[in-house]
Amino acid sequence: MALFSKDIQTMEDLFDHMLQDIYYAEKKIVKSLPTMIDKARDASLKQGLSEHLQETRGHVTRLEDVFRMIGRDASAVDCPAIDGIIKEAGNLAGDIEDKEVLDAAIIAAAQAVEHYEITRYGTLIAWANRLGHQDAAELLGRTLEEEREADSKLTDLAETGINAEAAAVA
Ligand code: FE
Ligand code: ZN
Ligand code: FE
Numbered sequence: 202m203a204l205f206s207k208d209i210q211t212m213e214d215l216f217d218h219m220l221q222d223i224y225y226a227e228k229k230i231v232k233s234l235p236t237m238i239d240k241a242r243d244a245s246l247k248q249g250l251s252e253h254l255q256e257t258r259g260h261v262t263r264l265e266d267v268f269r270m271i272g273r274d275a276s277a278v279d280c281p282a283i284d285g286i287i288k289e290a291g292n293l294a295g296d297i298e299d300k301e302v303l304d305a306a307i308i309a310a311a312q313a314v315e316h317y318e319i320t321r322y323g324t325l326i327a328w329a330n331r332l333g334h335q336d337a338a339e340l341l342g343r344t345l346e347e348e349r350e351a352d353s354k355l356t357d358l359a360e361t362g363i364n365a366e367a368a369a370v371a
Contacts, residue, residue, distance in 0.1 A: 216329065219324065219328070221277050221278040223321045223322070227261045227318075229280070230257050230314060233287045233290075234257065235254070237250055237307055238251055240307060243300075246304055246307065246358055250311065256347050256351070259344075264344075267340055271334055289310070290307075290311075294310065315351050319349060322342075325341050326338050
């Protein structure tokens with residue numbers, strides 16, 4: 202996002218802009234997760250990513266609720282950060298033939314996505330509270346909880362097998 206844009210003058214503008222950024226990111230994730238699910242080889246990884254795809258669709262509609270709460274239109278601004286994370290995921294996974302190594306790469310990419318979201322939601326919640334949008338902060342907090350949960354499930358998957366199996370291939 203263009204943080205130093207002239208259109209952003211107040212904290213409200215900044216908050217709105219950051220919402221548009223994560224709105225773009227969530228929609229991009231909805232579009233990208235099916236490819237990752239398709240590529241993943243481990244059944245529980247596929248399952249976990251599929252569940253998170255469902256949750257992510259909910260994150261998009263929750264953001265539309267937040268826009269409504271603050272009296273602004275739901276719109277998106279390009280987020281080169283998420284575009285970059287997802288592009289990198291594609292490059293990384295693209296040539297891997299071994300299924301365990303591929304799954305390890307997919308987990309790493311998915312965790313990068315979750316961490317990006319976690320940092321954005323953390324900031325948005327702090328700003329929502331500061332601006333007196335407690336209702337918005339509460340909704341954003343529910344999404345943050347789901348992102349953290351998704352991240353920790355990915356850590357569990359990595360630790361209970363996938364990465365260990367990948368190492369055994371070497
Ligand atoms: Fe999300
Ligand atoms: Zn961005
Ligand atoms: Fe997520």
